[in-house]
Amino acid sequence: MNTQNVVIGVDLGGTTIKAGVVSESGTILYQNKFPSKADVSPSEVIKQIHASVQDALTHANGSTVRGIGIGAPGMVDDNGVVKAPPNFAHWDEVPLKYEIAKLVGGLPVGVENDANAAAIAESKFGAGVQFPNFLFVIWGTGVGGGIILNHKIFRGPTGGAGEIGHISIDYNGPQCNCGSVGCVEAYVGQRYLSQRTAERLKSHPESKILTLVGGDSSKIEPFYIAQAAHDGDAIAKEILVEAGSLLGVALAAVMNVMDLRISIIGGGISASGDFVMQAVKKSVQKYVLKPLKKDVEVIPAKLGNNAGMLGAAGLVL
Secondary structure: OOOOEEEEEEEEOOOEEEEEEEEOOOOEEEEEEEEOOOOOOHHHHHHHHHHHHHHHHHOOOOOEEEEEEEEEOOEEOOOOEEEOOOOOOOOOEEEHHHHHHHHOOOOOEEEEEHHHHHHHHHHHHOOOOOOOOEEEEEEOOOEEEEEEEOOEEEOOOOOOOOOHHHOEOOOOOOEOOOOOEOEOHHHHOHHHHHHHHHHHHOOOOOOHHHHHOOOOHHHOOHHHHHHHHHOOOHHHHHHHHHHHHHHHHHHHHHHHHHOOOEEEEEOHHHHHOHHHHHHHHHHHHHHOOHHHHOOOEEEEOOOHHHHHHHHHHHOOO
8 A cells, every 4th residue: 555645434333333444536445344332332332433443544554544534323413422323222422523532642533424424425436426416315224315515415503414214205104213204214214115015915925025035024125125026026016116206205305495406326225226216216206396307317326335434534535
């Protein structure tokens, strides 16, 4: 590795922490993986982040490390305080930026919400490079998002902007774990989509989805629904097209409010097949206001699983 400026990007998840040495052009030169121990305590998670950062620093190979960026679940305020990340035990509000800065001896530290970090990554290094303004959506376990305006993340006054998954698309709809009802996440987030599919299959026992999960509907995951759809299963395709259409309703609402023409979609479920993206696009097209219609684009994200780490790095680049 030549002497150059690098940063450490940290992707903090509920199960694992990934830290990488990232060049200024967005190349990951080295990366590691540590258990996050999120089920233990905040202090244990901080220890694990520190260990992953220390390991990454030893692999900087003489390069100048300019800072450390961290993408974290939960709401993150302007001071780098991480609030109530899901699946993290005993974690209410933790001043993560302060705690990590104490441990890394004077290096600049940036902390941002993980979906915002992924949006920053797509803006700096991925599918959004040519677009100054876009809506970024990460569609997987839940539905998260970030709003890029003039090449910068729009955070809102307290860092909570971009919660696309909690737009209600039906005020009489199903209960969402956020406490509201009819949220788009409560229809198309991984767990909800699997539950809705299990219900639907009660009247379609012939579906290939059931064959793939050995008849056990509690094992249904979007991966199997997508596989069945690719194998020609009409019900599976119908379920995913419907999910894409419902997501499109929520995206169109944000695009109308924010005057945006471009949506970039990443996350596991978005990779289920082109027909899913087409369903999202068709739905967005249908629900955006007339002046936006001709310019609307729905584009797949480019960076996949590296988006969190690259976006975290982008915080201090």
